[in-house]
Amino acid sequence: MSKIIEVKHLIKKFPMIKNQRAFKEMVVNLHRFSPKKNNEHFIALNSINFSVEKGECLGIIGKNGAGKSTLLSLLLGTSYPTEGELKVYGKRTPLLELGAGFHPDLTGRENIVLNGVLLGLTKKEVLARQEEIIQFSEISEFIDMPVRTYSAGMYMRLAFSVAICTDPEILLIDEILAVGDESFQKKSQGALIPLIKSGVTTVFVSHNLEEVKKICNRALWLDHGNIMAEGSAPEVISQYLHKINQ
Amino acid sequence: MFKLNRSLQRKFDLLYLLTYKEITLKYKRTVLGIFWSLLNPIFSALVFMVAFKIFMRFKIENYTFFLLSALFPWNWFLSSITISARSLVDNVTLIKKVIFPRQYLIISVILAQLVHLFFSMPILFVFSLYSNHGISFLAWGIGIPLIILIQFVFTFGVSLIISISNTFYRDIEYLIAVLINLAFWMTPITYPMSSIPEKFRSLFLLNPLTSIMSVWRGLLFENKILWDYLFIALGIAIALLTLGTMIFKKMEKRLDEVL
Numbered sequence: 001m002s003k004i005i006e007v008k009h010l011i012k013k014f015p016m017i018k019n020q021r022a023f024k025e026m027v028v029n030l031h032r033f034s035p036k037k038n039n040e041h042f043i044a045l046n047s048i049n050f051s052v053e054k055g056e057c058l059g060i061i062g063k064n065g066a067g068k069s070t071l072l073s074l075l076l077g078t079s080y081p082t083e084g085e086l087k088v089y090g091k092r093t094p095l096l097e098l099g100a101g102f103h104p105d106l107t108g109r110e111n112i113v114l115n116g117v118l119l120g121l122t123k124k125e126v127l128a129r130q131e132e133i134i135q136f137s138e139i140s141e142f143i144d145m146p147v148r149t150y151s152a153g154m155y156m157r158l159a160f161s162v163a164i165c166t167d168p169e170i171l172l173i174d175e176i177l178a179v180g181d182e183s184f185q186k187k188s189q190g191a192l193i194p195l196i197k198s199g200v201t202t203v204f205v206s207h208n209l210e211e212v213k214k215i216c217n218r219a220l221w222l223d224h225g226n227i228m229a230e231g232s233a234p235e236v237i238s239q240y241l242h243k244i245n246q
Numbered sequence: 247m248f249k250l251n252r253s254l255q256r257k258f259d260l261l262y263l264l265t266y267k268e269i270t271l272k273y274k275r276t277v278l279g280i281f282w283s284l285l286n287p288i289f290s291a292l293v294f295m296v297a298f299k300i301f302m303r304f305k306i307e308n309y310t311f312f313l314l315s316a317l318f319p320w321n322w323f324l325s326s327i328t329i330s331a332r333s334l335v336d337n338v339t340l341i342k343k344v345i346f347p348r349q350y351l352i353i354s355v356i357l358a359q360l361v362h363l364f365f366s367m368p369i370l371f372v373f374s375l376y377s378n379h380g381i382s383f384l385a386w387g388i389g390i391p392l393i394i395l396i397q398f399v400f401t402f403g404v405s406l407i408i409s410i411s412n413t414f415y416r417d418i419e420y421l422i423a424v425l426i427n428l429a430f431w432m433t434p435i436t437y438p439m440s441s442i443p444e445k446f447r448s449l450f451l452l453n454p455l456t457s458i459m460s461v462w463r464g465l466l467f468e469n470k471i472l473w474d475y476l477f478i479a480l481g482i483a484i485a486l487l488t489l490g491t492m493i494f495k496k497m498e499k500r501l502d503e504v505l
Binding site: 076079092105110113117 | 252255256259260262263264267271274275339340341342343344345346499500502503
């Protein structure tokens with residue numbers, strides 16, 4: 001099997017941003033001015049190594065602030081490693097913040113096309129499956145209205161439908177397995193889980209350990225930017241639970 | 247029609263859609279819509295004409311055409327720079343949650359503003375038609391596409407630097423607002439090159455906009471391609487784009503830390 005994601009000695013640091021000093025303050029504090037640069041950093045990921053094989057589903061668990069979302073944005077490519085190596089082979093489809101690429105003043109239909117292209121299709125390919133996307137989202141009567149008029153649920157439903165209809169190769173999921181009301185939740189899960197099971201490489205960040213156990217074959221436990229455990233999902237989860245309940 | 251390979255086609259589509267969005271959204275909730283892009287330069291031209299033609303009484307033959315031939319291209323530059331300064335800052339969610347080449351945001355702004363320039367081109371065409379020199383293929387078929395390309399490259403280079411710097415220091419957009427005003431008066435737009443004292447002229451040529459505007463004026467006013475100015479403009483444009491791309495590539499890697 002081939003490796004789809006390879007991460008070696010990955011380090012991500014963020015500069016500690018204390019209120020950026022305004023000019024007035026700088027002048028007032030001129031007498032204690034020192035040319036020393038702000039070298040304080042927050043280490044979000046501390047030299048981690050892992051890889052994901054083709055078709056695998058890797059769950060990432062850990063407390064808030066453990067570095068899970070930072071890792072996802074690095075895998076997505078919206079953020080760059082400070083040090084180390086990170087390789088992702090294939091088209092990445094994020095299910096992070098649904099509708100991030102939507103523009104409120106564009107209609108549902110226009111947003112489908114724009115987002116389909118942003119997610120890796122050509123315009124022609126999006127147009128070919130436009131009807132399928134609209135059907136799935138169940139908002140055909142509002143599709144020619146600007147999305148700012150949509151309810152939060154409709155907005156999410158449309159965004160979700162676009163994302164899963166773009167032939168994902170690598171899914172990067174942050175908690176989102178299902179959206180909308182109960183019936184749509186069932187439907188969206190019913191579409192997403194088979195996709196994952198059918199061999200789309202997936203990285204799934206979640207606090208819902210049951211879901212991780214259900215869909216992931218492997219899991220990784222992050223804490224303060226370090227990998228605490230890695231292995232089969234049930235094993236890692238039981239170690240994690242053991243630690244929390246101590 | 248020729249067929250592009252898929253990834254190239256996708257890039258083209260993305261650029262097209264972003265530009266389309268830029269154009270349609272600007273006037274989305276207005277009555278006059280895209281006509282504003284025609285009215286806007288006309289109004290600003292009127293202001294200058296009243297000031298310089300009626301009040302100051304510049305002794306320049308056909309001052310209206312003289313002014314417009316540089317003012318319209320200048321407006322393209324001005325609006326591109328002003329809008330693209332905020333284009334990264336204003337698209338935080340897109341930058342943080344979606345992957346695509348970030349410079350497309352800037353290209354789409356400049357292209358959208360170019361469409362607005364195209365809207366005002368018929369005015370220049372009519373003026374040329376009735377001027378002493380008439381219309382020539384050399385000017386309209388070769389010269390104008392060339393200078394548009396050069397000005398595009400130049401504007402793109404400048405915008406790359408401004409937009410990425412503005413994400414780190416929001417002071418940049420305020421600084422630009424001041425500098426752009428200075429640049430306007432330091433470029434022969436409302437006045438001819440000949441009114442600049444001889445000893446300062448070479449100094450003026452350091453301003454790349456001087457050569458760009460001179461080429462525009464030469465094309466529209468005299469039906470001539472001023473090759474010397476054109477090559478100066480081209481050289482500076484390429485240099486700026488190279489510099490801009492380098493700075494952008496380097497600072498882009500830290501975008502997630504500052505947005």
